[in-house]
Amino acid sequence: MSDPGYTKSEIMIAASARLLAGVRNCFVGVGLPNIVCNLAQRTVAPDLQLVYESGVFGARPERLPLSIGDPTLVSGSTAVTSMFELFAYYLQAGLIDVAFLGGAQIDRYGNLNTTVIGDYAKPKVRLPGSGGACEIAIHARKVLVIMRQAQRSFVERLHFRTSPGHSGDPEHDRARGWWGSGPTNVVTDLGTYGFDEETGEMTLLTLHPGVTLEQVRENMGWEPKVAPDLGETPPPTPEELRLIREELDPEGVYTS
Amino acid sequence: MSDPGYTKSEIMIAASARLLAGVRNCFVGVGLPNIVCNLAQRTVAPDLQLVYESGVFGARPERLPLSIGDPTLVSGSTAVTSMFELFAYYLQAGLIDVAFLGGAQIDRYGNLNTTVIGDYAKPKVRLPGSGGACEIAIHARKVLVIMRQAQRSFVERLHFRTSPGHSGDPEHDRARGWWGSGPTNVVTDLGTYGFDEETGEMTLLTLHPGVTLEQVRENMGWEPKVAPDLGETPPPTPEELRLIREELDPEGVYTS
Amino acid sequence: MGSKVTTMRDAIAELVRDGDTVAIEGFTHLICFAAGHEIIRQRKRDLTLARMTPDVIYDQMIGAGVARKLIFSWLGNPGVGSLHAVRRRIEQQDPEPLEIEEYSHFGMVCRYVAGAANLPFFPIRSYYESDIPKVNPNIRWMRSPYEDGTEVAVVPPLRPDVTIVACQRATPEGDAQIWGLLGCQKEAAFAADRVIVVCEELVDESVIRRDPNRTVIPSIIVDAVVEQPFSCHPSFAQGYYDRDNAFYLKWDEISRDPEALDAWLKEWVYDLESHADYIEKMGPAHWESLKPEPATSGEVNYGRYA
């Protein structure tokens, strides 16, 4: 395959940013989600307000934040709140429109594992655990997942369900006082997915330019459901690439 | 009776202040309790920290506060907190050593009515209601009551129990996760009372100088229990009177 | 994010609807009388008024007939005495009954917290042996599922249709900063469906951004911003003006007499177009007399991390 003129990270960023069109606020993580949100602010969502899990609103960072708790996020922001208020009054109250999640494993219903590989009591790999992800999965109005695809991460069966996605049972799905609609989109290095409204199953919507369905199949642990009108992900525009490369990540920390 | 050289308010203040000897902190109200606490700070409890129900700690008022929410309490204080934190983290957590309560009616077990005179649904007089009194009665480590005595206020049977005192039943008394020990002292214009440790019944400890047991009986709705060693309340000292009159209430708003 | 700045008239007209549950909060401090007056002026009806400490502004509103119900924890003219218009309605159904639903202070605070946090109930160690739960079936009991088995009271969430919060300063978008007594304004605002912020001063966002820890109400929950100096008179705004205690004393007289109350409402609310007229009518000397000497906070350094 010839050089398409952009990296895998760059098309993941551009495809994700477009999903934020018209969104009012968003829970931001570090790394790719941070670039995604900042790109969306400059393109499809000029009114997007960034909310950091550390409790910062309206940040105007003067440098690329190294973590969601970077002091550059605080200086010049519009509000700082305690963790209790952030989780209780914003997230649990349903004020957060969109949040990003990822994980070591995802299943076809968008359930995520960030806890252990192997058995919980005797794990092969001990992962970080939930952090705020369990609550975010339940209460953010929409959840976007950005993950690279591989057999070991897109699995038939999670080793541990840290953050709930869909149940696969429309009667039962998210019935107990949840506020969010669960995962709505997954953006990978190979394509983009939605979730079937009836069954909650992940459904391939577009392939990135040059990617084949076969490659997708090779990199996931179940036979993917494919949208009848499977399309191609529009590549990053020159303006998107300029913003990413010149303004958002000039040192290529997250995008190379 | 000849002029004793002090007013009824003044002996009530002095007798109450002495009850604060060694106390570390106190929930302050306006009016008499405010003067009482300030007098105690200058005499028997130099380390007494005043906590206002409005959420102010370490106040240094430059004038006599007109209410517990006076701005003079805030300027120059050491901390201001929200009502939630005040009630949850201080009062409910058992950090408040002493609080003052009063009411339209009190019974022999120190239960207080600040809600209605008459029937709740069709009251003769609608009183302010609980405010924070119900929680204060339950959680302040000790509760002091300052009230003038009369048949209509020291009653056999409350019209409404707003704030719990003792139950009269030692088995059952304050059994359900309470932190305070309930009302410990009552100071009136006639004398001072404690509460029997076994039965929780109000017990006359001292008569103010010149007051007779008969006067006490005439001004309460039940036959008072009297301590075997009934004594006389020590009158305000010249220094206490000087502090009250010159420093704490020079205009005699609360003490004349 | 656009500006949400509007007039008090438009904010009340658009956001407060007949039958709404309305909370004008503030614990002695920053009580937005100007909003209450505008609600009276626009003759809103059948409101449920919620507030920890219904005081003079609720006596005025209830006396003016805007409310059918009151949810509260302490009813009075602080430091003075009774609310006579409220009492007439409760004690004598004069001129009509007033439904009441009452809690203790902490119960009211926890109702707002539950509303703000989207919790179906909030636990509180209170009401033991009190008669309050006997007259309020919304106060219920639950037992801890842990080994202690402690029994606690619970209160349900309170979710006002509209909460009105006064503050010292806010941006046009609605990021609002408050200092001095905080009451339960933050919780009441987050619990509400719609939020009106009334500020003494509208400031550029650069002022707010210099001290983000001081922001109490974030723009994300704010629907309208009204700049209205002295909106809290006769209550106070820390650093801006003092409580007008003479008025609280005077209100005791006025509200004892229904005719005097009506006359006061006519003179000071109905016959005026807005709070600007009220300020003018009160006269500059009055406002000057309520102004404190300055006592500034000092600065802290947030640091520039570039």
Next chain:
Amino acid sequence: MGSKVTTMRDAIAELVRDGDTVAIEGFTHLICFAAGHEIIRQRKRDLTLARMTPDVIYDQMIGAGVARKLIFSWLGNPGVGSLHAVRRRIEQQDPEPLEIEEYSHFGMVCRYVAGAANLPFFPIRSYYESDIPKVNPNIRWMRSPYEDGTEVAVVPPLRPDVTIVACQRATPEGDAQIWGLLGCQKEAAFAADRVIVVCEELVDESVIRRDPNRTVIPSIIVDAVVEQPFSCHPSFAQGYYDRDNAFYLKWDEISRDPEALDAWLKEWVYDLESHADYIEKMGPAHWESLKPEPATSGEVNYGRYA
């Protein structure tokens, strides 16, 4: 109120006891590494360490063998990767097992709130369909007693024996002010039996009294006050110094190798008398490099009401 000022050595010696539950809180900001190092230096044992986000300081403490149990919600070296010493103990029981009890962030926060507020449980809309409650029997379920009947999870109170909070400035009595990220320090402090405040600067109470709304921890709950500049390195103190990101990256290497970890502990903790030695050893140029340019808050007026 007397001064509670003491040295880090005395504060840890007197207030942290073998077997205690200890919380050194701080969400990326104001993490008191110096207190953790002193706990290592004094070879405390069998501690239960609680913290929302165990990071490098807990990896150091757990690597040094002070703890038998960890209560947490997110385990990692933020922005870098894993905590290798902790992982060795969980994955390989090397050199001994580490008991764990895990929640989500909000679950941990609510445990502290319940501890601070003396509540027997705290309700939270979380854990639905998650496996976390399956491995943590402390997470239980309750149903709302109101008409909605909503089912919520509950968590029990967390009451550390000792909470250690770093702050920018405090008085000798312990009134402490924090700006920037607030994490859950206030809740963890109120929940604790004993509280140690570690400040970058000890200030006269007049500084605090000029801006009482900025006080986060009140002296009433504080047992000891330690003045210790740079106590949070390699984490940061807003306005005082930046995060030392190079150290976080370096720690990833060090902690992968138990011998390197031991050597680091020897060089930077055991062989030093105190954090003053650590500061000196790091050298003034290092500290200078972490210092931000000033960006001040501006002032507000509280007013003088005399």
